[in-house]
Amino acid sequence: VMLPKVQTAAQVQWLDLLLTQIEEVMGFEVGRIGVEAQIENALGLSNVKEIAFASPRIETIIFGPADFMASMNMPSLVVGALNPDYPGDPFHYVLFKILEAARARGVQAIDGPFLQIRDVEAFRGVAKKSAALGYDGKWVLHPGQIDAANEVYAPRQEDYDHAELILDAYAWHTSDEGGLRGAVMLGDEMIDEASRKMAEVIAGKGRAAGMARTAAFEPPAG
Structure with missing residues (x-):
């Protein structure tokens, strides 16, 4: 109402x-x-x-x-x-x-x-x-x-893609496999828990708008 x-x-x-x-x-x-x-x-x-x-x-x-x-x-x-x-x-x-x-x-x-x-x-x-x-x-x-x-x-496609990349990268780096690190480099950018929260906002808006990501996260070799 x-x-x-x-x-x-x-x-x-x-x-x-x-x-x-x-x-x-x-x-x-x-x-x-x-x-x-x-x-x-x-x-x-x-x-x-x-x-x-x-x-x-x-x-x-x-x-x-x-x-x-x-x-x-x-x-x-x-x-x-x-x-x-x-x-x-x-x-x-x-x-x-x-x-x-x-x-x-x-x-x-x-x-x-x-x-x-x-x-x-x-x-x-x-x-x-x-x-x-x-x-x-x-x-x-x-x-x-x-x-x-x-x-x-809705977010711009490049912003949505980057937000999803931050979420995947941070999830991997904070896992056992990724070394349980709370702050890491993603290219030239440092990401941490605050970055994850910001990325959740953009990714959530993109998902609600039905957007599809155009790139996937690849864990570092070794």
Whole structure:
């Protein structure tokens, strides 16, 4: 269930209680229905961390840019676009704060829609900003935006291949056969446990996108 315009944790808790009552009356598994909370105004952003932790049903935190812009009195009619009079990205803080709350809670962070549905290149440009931060995806309003979204939120082929290579290499080097080493060289690059965690993110996104690797790890001879 997507809950729009969430402003406080209490609103999520109210929905949790309502869903629990419905599940109990209908004989459904209690807690099975998830909740996606959409942050669309200043109060919601101020309380986003409390909202993220308000219920175990929370699965996703979503940014709603249009209502948010109205809430902040932003002088623009183009949803999510940069303002040439502002020397930076006015949405960076908003996106990062939502992402921080989502990751602290261990749930998805999803960017909101881009309303100029015929301008796919502009959609792609806006999507790249949240993808670079680590967002899991973005709403689409038209079938023409789907391919662009899949392209932007999936890793590049070379990055996916390298991530899989890091995972295989690190797994081998930390094994008995590989010498139980925690930090090793992969070409000119040192890899360690932190490298493995970073590679897991990229590899996971690639696998979710159905990507196929083009190179395999070969253990060093001898």
